Amino acid sequence: MSRASGAIAPLREFIVAFGRLLDSGPNEPRILSEGGALLRQLVAQGDWLPDAFAQPDPARYQQFLLHADSTERFSVVSFVWGPGQATPVHDHTVWGLIGMLRGAEYSQAYAVGSDGLARPQGEAVRLDAGDVEAVSPAIGDLHRVHNAHADRVSISIHVYGANIGAVQRHTYPAEGARKPFVSGYSNTLLPNLWDRSSEPRSTTTSA
């Protein structure tokens, strides 16, 4: 318990810093560059994610909410990819930052043609541990993501400009029109990032 509560400090510090960044009223390019730098710092540290939020599921990739902002300005989600798992082609409708924590993933951009069908655009981008990528309606919002590894788990940490699990968005089937999509979350419990009573700076009594 002491260990877990101290170990998670990098995530708490990231969330406080990201909240302060948004308090300063930045435009989207600044959110993506300065927020991306904060996320790069976070995923450069390998040991802070509690095991409960790093567990794959054999049936599908997991989306564990780690924190949601009080007024839903942003959310932080741990994506856990089992071997070979992939998303459908999907959009976000808000800005998003993706930081690779463990393993690797490929993100293939898509664009919708005049016939309404989504088709791949350019080469897939490979993210390795420590890498950060961005999505948004302004810079390219559609992609399909898959675990680069067929034989091991990969984990990326995502930050979005909304409570992403509740956002009304879309998946894009290979044939036919886009479909409404609300992702929800895989977890009913979040980590408690906020208990500092076991950390060195504090003097705790058992009252």
Added chain:
Amino acid sequence: MSRASGAIAPLREFIVAFGRLLDSGPNEPRILSEGGALLRQLVAQGDWLPDAFAQPDPARYQQFLLHADSTERFSVVSFVWGPGQATPVHDHTVWGLIGMLRGAEYSQAYAVGSDGLARPQGEAVRLDAGDVEAVSPAIGDLHRVHNAHADRVSISIHVYGANIGAVQRHTYPAEGARKPFVSGYSNTLLPNLWDRSSEPRSTTTSA
């Protein structure tokens, strides 16, 4: 799961509304009056607190963090009092609102005399389900709280102007100087308030 996630909506709506109130830059009297009205609404609804955050412990009262704001402007905590349980005399150092959800509690105010000892001030205030009380350095910050019931659990919902579990504050023994006090929290997991994918407004696909 569907039920739990829908049932918790009043808490999510309270947190969003409280965040918006603080966004408007209110002074403390406005926080206590308008925030107090929001809390009164919340504790008027009886059914939203998940059972895991309503469990007493035979050894001592429980302090379950339900939500902390991204930049620690406020936190929301479920206090669960076993039969006859009580706090020590303590301060908060920040504003606090206390809303009675189930059962009843007594709050006895204290003041520090010129000898440095804390003594009771006036009559204890009884809070019954639906009642809301406030504390702060400006209006009276020291009190001792106890369950009004010797034979049943009582639960109150508290909101503070900080991440209260991490605040450096004090307890006041009957004899001798005040002692440093950091309360921490009883829980390592928080409820996920943010999943709306099972609620009626959304159209969820299983992608």
